[in-house]
Amino acid sequence: MVTIKQVAQLAGVSFKTVARVVNKEPGVKPHNVEKVEAAIEKLGYRPNKAASLVRKKQSDIIGFISDEISTTPASVAILKGAQDMAWEQGKTLMVFNLDPKHPNKDRLYEECLQHRSEGIIYGAMYHQSVEFSKLFKTLPTVLVNCVSMQNDFTSIVPDDELAGYYVTKQLLYKGYKRIAFLNLNPDIMAAQHRQKGFLKAMQEYGIPENQWRIDTIEQVIEGRTVNIAGEVAKQVIEEFKPDAVLCGKDLAAIKVYLVIERLGLTVGQDIAVASFDNWHDIPEILEPKLSTMALPYYEMGRLAVSQVLQLIANKNTVYPVTHHKVPCLLFDRASF
Amino acid sequence: MVTIKQVAQLAGVSFKTVARVVNKEPGVKPHNVEKVEAAIEKLGYRPNKAASLVRKKQSDIIGFISDEISTTPASVAILKGAQDMAWEQGKTLMVFNLDPKHPNKDRLYEECLQHRSEGIIYGAMYHQSVEFSKLFKTLPTVLVNCVSMQNDFTSIVPDDELAGYYVTKQLLYKGYKRIAFLNLNPDIMAAQHRQKGFLKAMQEYGIPENQWRIDTIEQVIEGRTVNIAGEVAKQVIEEFKPDAVLCGKDLAAIKVYLVIERLGLTVGQDIAVASFDNWHDIPEILEPKLSTMALPYYEMGRLAVSQVLQLIANKNTVYPVTHHKVPCLLFDRASF
DNA sequence: TAACTTTTTGACAACGTTGCCCATTATATA
DNA sequence: TATATAATGGGCAACGTTGTCAAAAAGTTA
Incomplete structure (x- = not known):
């Protein structure tokens, strides 16, 4: 893969200048911007998000752990809502599915931690009460379509x-x-x-x-x-x-x-x-x-992301818990 | 987040030794392994995958771009199959959904490239013929539930x-x-x-x-x-x-x-x-x-991942194209 | 033209890992 | 006991970015 330094060399500027162009920082002469952009185009350069994360310590990743959710069509909409909202907010969702045979939430949570996910959304197949280990306290975490046994996580359920x-x-x-x-x-x-x-x-x-x-x-x-x-x-x-x-x-x-x-x-x-x-x-x-x-699954998915982003923004070590009931809409057709 | 060096300090060894323990490399005295593991446990250390990627140039990520696939329940199974197989192979799937209003495959492909995805799976909602830009030639790419207009991508469809x-x-x-x-x-x-x-x-x-x-x-x-x-x-x-x-x-x-x-x-x-x-x-x-x-969606999802892994392993610049028709199974119940 | 300000650029360290290689220690062999 | 060998541990560069800061270039004013 081509790096920023190769681009710099081709464009005849320092790699720092390329970085400025890539990140749309001000203060680069139009003349140089052009040269750099041409080099980027020619080499097909893409910034390496991983390297950026290492330096910036910001992954823009939100983990989405689902209790088989994405196999059940009814609640796929949760995922879609979450994804749409995440995209709008410049975040990317990293989706993990619980294995129904060996459901190990913590294992997937670990995975999210290793990717330096900024927050976690846990989605359940149907509105239920779920138990979580203390591991889930590590990151800002929001539950969708379920609540925790101890009611100690922000949750989003249909009303x-x-x-x-x-x-x-x-x-x-x-x-x-x-x-x-x-x-x-x-x-x-x-x-x-x-x-x-x-x-x-x-x-x-x-x-x-x-x-x-x-x-x-x-x-x-x-x-x-x-x-x-x-x-x-x-x-x-x-x-x-x-x-x-x-x-x-x-x-x-x-x-x-x-x-x-x-x-x-x-x-x-x-x-x-x-x-x-x-x-x-x-x-x-x-x-x-x-x-x-x-059932307002799509909206719940969107709300989950916006809630988790709020928790992330709120720089406390202990995350405030709120509960959300999303109203359902009657689709009035012809059967009554 | 705690780093490998902090663990090393607590354990009283060099950070390289910690790395050895974390990656299960041989040649560390049991005594030190214990000390390191205790320190890891105590500090709650998790290796940073992004840093690892930067160094190793291996992301273990496969991009999954879907044409609204994950909203349509029938083919959610493709996603599930892909995810299961990816997990089994130690890869993680990064899922992106096309926005039905502004479907821009290339935009999502770019995203995958920035994450240094090793390969791409493109899944369609229903068995169809789709057109792709040359950008899709960048990485090993497999199509599921669709073929390309020019038949120039490995594809997996139901028979x-x-x-x-x-x-x-x-x-x-x-x-x-x-x-x-x-x-x-x-x-x-x-x-x-x-x-x-x-x-x-x-x-x-x-x-x-x-x-x-x-x-x-x-x-x-x-x-x-x-x-x-x-x-x-x-x-x-x-x-x-x-x-x-x-x-x-x-x-x-x-x-x-x-x-x-x-x-x-x-x-x-x-x-x-x-x-x-x-x-x-x-x-x-x-x-x-x-x-x-x-319709064998689940199997198609699995096959997609195994095919894309094969393309990745195959270190050519031009990827060999194969077409796969997955047989459908009759569920013989009672209606005939 | 000189002095000064502002804009633009580049050098370099840092992020948290892994890979390479050498140093130290322990063990086996003579 | 001296020496060779194997096991173990550590130092350091490198990966591709971003952030800091100072240097250079350009523009402004007197």
Whole structure:
């Protein structure tokens, strides 16, 4: 690779002058700027970021450690948001994926440290509570889509309670009276928060207890969660005869659609369907198009970077902890 | 950050000895190894990869530039595969996403060059033909899920023709006789190759032309492709009365399922459905479970890294070009 | 033209490593 | 015990940058 000195030689100036041109420092005669630029062009010179880091002690790198996040399509958007924001701020993201077989967060953190990452973002696949070693205190660290057990890290999560509350209120507002909530596995935080919001809306509207029900569409069998949305939906719809079904995820809403069709009913007419996720093309593919609460992954990714940059800027040894709940947006389509 | 010299001072040895311990070079007395390791532990020392790169001129970094790939869930697997393989080979992947608004591949390539990336992987969202500037000749470069206009880069793509051929043959083998192929937009390479495979199988089985038909489920209107799978499926099924439908993508298969149900028919019994993608949970969510040709994204990602490493090892200035078609796997479930 | 100011340039050290080579010490051999 | 050999340790230059500072060149004023 060509170095700054080779450029200098070709341009007939000192390498320091080349450095000035490269870094757009003022005080170089236009005449010399031209010569240097020509030499750079001719040799195809690129500044060596590593050398620059060694001297400047500034890497402009942010580590992004993900709990399998980048394999799960729903939350790929977090990564995209983070990357976009990082790029805008002149930082580059260094992405590491946890190996699902041997998940070793610390190992990846070490990697980031060796690259002199300025801060760390840890992203989880779904809204949950995670435990971290003290190693994670080394750098400014922000959690996305999860919180730490001890609540001792800045975190960014979707506002699931508000989402549950809001979508339920919308259903009630539109006149639906018998709502079945097919919730996710109650062990996960999202499910708990949404349920809280759901109940709050019910209470606010004074809906009696026999006019709604909550079931779970996921079963944990030997550590693996299995989706039983189909069976549950069938049973709930036949027994409880809801006029609206609120579904924990778009993927499960597909099953709900199929069940409703198979019963000879029509989604949106006989039974309203609402959901959570806004999972890529699915809501648009379904007929009628699915109205769903969009999880704000992209914005969370952006916010994560801006928060971590704030922590970096704040030159304390102990990083202030803040918690952020990002509101979800209802994509109001045609299913209710 | 603590440096090797500080460790040396604490351990009471020269910094060179510390370096030996850190890099596991032989020839350090166990006694000193212990002292050094204690000092490293106590100070929390991490070697500085940037400094190492400057000296060794070896970054162990591979640049991964993606055409929006990481936002599209289907091909996130490419990234995952690449990352896994890179990790196994002691390399780290530096991921960059093309900005869909101002897609500037060269800009990202520059970034990789500045980080002294040893090679580049360019991944596309869907199997297509892409044009590259001469800049891309700078480093060993491998294309995934696309080929270059001039065919002058090593490329890795799914074997769409074989996939089309294979799945069609399976349908014919199982006794289906009237097959409707609801193909993707014919402008994209995947659609063309699959169609070739489809026709080859038809010919091989001597199926007369009036016993199959091919329609397209995507329409390009003003640059935007719109999915018309629902309408097309309805029309084709009603008019042509196929006993099997081969669908260009799992997402569209959802629509086909809904259409079939709505006509009072049963998928797998009255009409078989097959598809391409194996798009995450969708095939498993559908009822009956969707049999689909899995696009081998994960393997393609792995292969990309291993190819780029091969190019790197091969110390030529002009990199040999090879083309790889990765076979697709049929996930044989219940829809045919 | 001289004296002074301002602009432009270059010399050199430093950043944290690794590679090379020589010095010292310990061990084996005569 | 003297000598040869192997094991161990350290000194120092080099990698490609940036930062500091002083030198040189150019411009300004009297």
